[in-house]
Amino acid sequence: MSQSDTIFDYKHIWHPYSPMINPIPSYSVISAKGVYLKLKNKKNIIDGMSSWWSAIHGYNHPFLNRALKKQIKKMSHVMFGGITHPPAIALCRQLIALTPKKLECIFLSDSGSVAIEVAIKMLIQYWQSLGQKRKQFLTIRNGYHGDTFAAMSVSDPKNSFHKIYNNLLPNNLFADAPVSSFHKKWQKNDLISFKKIIEENSLKIAGVILEPIVQGVGGMNFYHPTYLKKIKTLCNDHHIPLIFDEIATGFGRTGRLFAFEHADVTPDILCLGKSITGGTITLAATLTSRHIANTISMSEVGCFMHGPTYMANPLACAVANANIKILKTNQWKTQVDKIEKQLSQNLLPLINHPYVIDVRILGAIGVVECSHLVNMFLIQKFFVDNGVWIRPFKKLIYIVPPYIINPDQLNKLTNVIIEALDNKSLFILNS
Ligand SMILES: *Cc1c(COP(=O)(O)O)cnc(C)c1O
Numbered sequence: 100m101s102q103s104d105t106i107f108d109y110k111h112i113w114h115p116y117s118p119m120i121n122p123i124p125s126y127s128v129i130s131a132k133g134v135y136l137k138l139k140n141k142k143n144i145i146d147g148m149s150s151w152w153s154a155i156h157g158y159n160h161p162f163l164n165r166a167l168k169k170q171i172k173k174m175s176h177v178m179f180g181g182i183t184h185p186p187a188i189a190l191c192r193q194l195i196a197l198t199p200k201k202l203e204c205i206f207l208s209d210s211g212s213v214a215i216e217v218a219i220k221m222l223i224q225y226w227q228s229l230g231q232k233r234k235q236f237l238t239i240r241n242g243y244h245g246d247t248f249a250a251m252s253v254s255d256p257k258n259s260f261h262k263i264y265n266n267l268l269p270n271n272l273f274a275d276a277p278v279s280s281f282h283k284k285w286q287k288n289d290l291i292s293f294k295k296i297i298e299e300n301s302l303k304i305a306g307v308i309l310e311p312i313v314q315g316v317g318g319m320n321f322y323h324p325t326y327l328k329k330i331k332t333l334c335n336d337h338h339i340p341l342i343f344d345e346i347a348t349g350f351g352r353t354g355r356l357f358a359f360e361h362a363d364v365t366p367d368i369l370c371l372g373k374s375i376t377g378g379t380i381t382l383a384a385t386l387t388s389r390h391i392a393n394t395i396s397m398s399e400v401g402c403f404m405h406g407p408t409y410m411a412n413p414l415a416c417a418v419a420n421a422n423i424k425i426l427k428t429n430q431w432k433t434q435v436d437k438i439e440k441q442l443s444q445n446l447l448p449l450i451n452h453p454y455v456i457d458v459r460i461l462g463a464i465g466v467v468e469c470s471h472l473v474n475m476f477l478i479q480k481f482f483v484d485n486g487v488w489i490r491p492f493k494k495l496i497y498i499v500p501p502y503i504i505n506p507d508q509l510n511k512l513t514n515v516i517i518e519a520l521d522n523k524s525l526f527i528l529n530s
Pocket residue numbers: 210211212213215243244245246310315316344345346347372373
């Protein structure tokens with residue numbers, strides 16, 4: 100990329116959560132293979148982010164590439180209205196086989212946020228079908244479910260980037276986030292807030308939506324499985340459907356194929372995304388029960404009112420199929436368990452570091468919560484200069500590496516985090 104390309108990007112192209120005036124310059128990546136991103140200066144850096152939890156088997160994976168090439172020769176896309184095709188059928192068969200028995204009807208869409216919109220619309224239509232005008236959703240604070248409007252409306256109203264839109268969003272219900280963390284003792288007071296809200300509003304609530312076990316962008320907290328179990332019981336008691344957002348956690352990231360397996364509970368609606376295509380193309384899925392699907396279909400309009408243009412894109416479905424085939428060889432479990440062990444060895448001792456408040460490890464997720472905000476510009480440069488790609492936010496330095504990372508590569512990631520913590524200039528000390 101010539102310098103004029105860099106300047107063009109800087110001047111004309113939005114990047115996620117980034118201003119158009121004086122943005123932090125973006126690094127140009129020209130190719131990627133395995134755990135490495137190759138920068139335009141030909142330097143290879145180790146990716147600690149899996150392109151936001153997606154590239155679980157690493158980049159340029161020959162098996163995923165083959166699936167894409169094979170499919171592209173047949174067709175890249177065809178509309179899904181009135182038409183079906185083998186990649187979508189094969190994918191849905193696999194998704195049904197992998198997930199709890201109850202989930203047997205699948206809506207494919209373009210992105211995680213849309214999968215959430217779909218889940219929310221499904222439940223609004225579900226209640227309409229039953230002759231009830233239920234519109235409110237109950238969730239917990241510190242959640243994150245995406246950037247579209249309905250998704251924003253169930254994401255944390257204070258903690259999120261969505262504050263600005265607050266008075267435009269539906270007025271949903273937010274219970275206190277649980278404080279009992281995954282590896283510590285369950286504290287039953289955690290349930291008080293949720294229980295009170297669900298009891299007082301049970302006839303208004305269309306659904307409960309949560310990220311099971313791991314709250315991602317809302318703070319990278321891992322909460323206690325008992326909390327999820329109790330929530331499920333409360334939802335059952337009040338006949339309120341439960342949506343699990345496994346867009347970040349699905350497909351092995353937490354050491355279980357799905358995070359809800361830690362609590363041994365099943366949702367009525369399950370949203371999948373991010374790593375579903377192994378980090379190659381955008382695709383998401385909303386799975387639901389026969390009961391919900393049939394109830395929606397008995398509504399006045401007689402169908403579910405949604406249909407994206409690129410619904411069930413054959414290329415995306417084909418590569419998602421290949422991704423699941425790799426998962427089914429069951430290597431992921433060994434890989435993730437090994438990563439968890441190594442992350443624990445390397446990062447847990449940091450709990451005694453003066454700039455560290457907490458260290459949390461679950462599966463292939465390692466989180467260092469710092470006492471100060473990071474200086475994004477400087478810390479991003481520090482990481483790249485030291486050969487790694489780690490993108491912290493606020494006070495959180497975290498890694499979600501590809502499952503195929505080897506021990507040396509993972510040591511490199513954690514060593515650079517440790518070096519960063521010893522470098523005061525990378526933090527905003529008065530924060
Ligand atoms: C990333 C994410 C989303 C949104 O997915 P997009 O594909 O970015 O729209 C929703 N929920 C969770 C938990 C996520 O991590």
